[in-house]
Amino acid sequence: KAGVTQTPRYLIKTRGQQVTLSCSPISGHRSVSWYQQTPGQGLQFLFEYFSETQRNKGNFPGRFSGRQFSNSRSEMNVSTLELGDSALYLCASSLDGGIYEQYFGPGTRLTVT
Amino acid sequence: KNEVEQSPQNLTAQEGEFITINCSYSVGISALHWLQQHPGGGIVSLFMLSSGKKKHGRLIATINIQEKHSSLHITASHPRDSAVYICAVWSSGSRLTFGEGTQLTVNP
Numbered sequence: 001k002a003g004v005t006q007t008p009r010y011l012i013k014t015r016g017q018q019v020t021l022s023c024s025p026i027s028g029h030r031s032v033s034w035y036q037q038t039p040g041q042g043l044q045f046l047f048e049y050f051s052e053t054q055r056n057k058g059n060f061p062g063r064f065s066g067r068q069f070s071n072s073r074s075e076m077n078v079s080t081l082e083l084g085d086s087a088l089y090l091c092a093s094s095l096d097g098g099i100y101e102q103y104f105g106p107g108t109r110l111t112v113t
Numbered sequence: 114k115n116e117v118e119q120s121p122q123n124l125t126a127q128e129g130e131f132i133t134i135n136c137s138y139s140v141g142i143s144a145l146h147w148l149q150q151h152p153g154g155g156i157v158s159l160f161m162l163s164s165g166k167k168k169h170g171r172l173i174a175t176i177n178i179q180e181k182h183s184s185l186h187i188t189a190s191h192p193r194d195s196a197v198y199i200c201a202v203w204s205s206g207s208r209l210t211f212g213e214g215t216q217l218t219v220n221p
Contacts (some may be wrong), residue, residue: 033209042213
């Protein structure tokens with residue numbers, strides 16, 4: 001089975017712009033979670049989608065949003081980018097959400113200048 | 114105080130040494146992950162456990178739910194084990210909360 005894929009792998013944006021990141025889960029997995037990793041804060045949970053519904057959300061401002069499509073692919077969007085949004089964004093898929101083995105993608109490294 | 118704390122933050126070992134990384138948590142959990150992250154960012158789940166002990170090759174993970182503590186052991190360490198090891202717990206709300214990670218360097 002193909003693993004979790006994320007596109008793009010690298011991205012440079014300017015402050016104030018918006019960005020959309022994509023995640024394709026392992027075939028058959030219905031849950032996709034998103035995480036942000038920064039040197040200062042470490043790994044933090046952004047949100048989880050299951051069957052096209054946001055089931056769980058972390059403590060991030062409303063500029064961070066996401067969605068999931070009927071084929072389980074997920075996108076996350078960050079509007080009005082700030083310098084502090086520079087981070088590695090990781091998605092992970094699991095079979096059914098909740099307490100299941102998580103399979104991580106390679107991440108998208110976003111740099112905001 | 115973080116909900117999940119790891120020690121040590123940095124660890125340097127010689128090839129062949131036995132390594133232990135510790136994780137303590139302050140919240141009630143349903144399960145705990147040990148993750149490995151190599152330079153470049155990719156994360157691999159090594160273990161998910163909710164009780165007892167699991168072993169995979171040279172890696173052993175244990176958890177003591179009463180003491181809210183888990184350990185990851187690496188026997189006969191090798192330079193290719195050099196990575197960041199992250200403890201993460203499933204707490205209320207079905208979300209993962211992560212420790213800060215332990216940077217392990219194994220020298221030949």
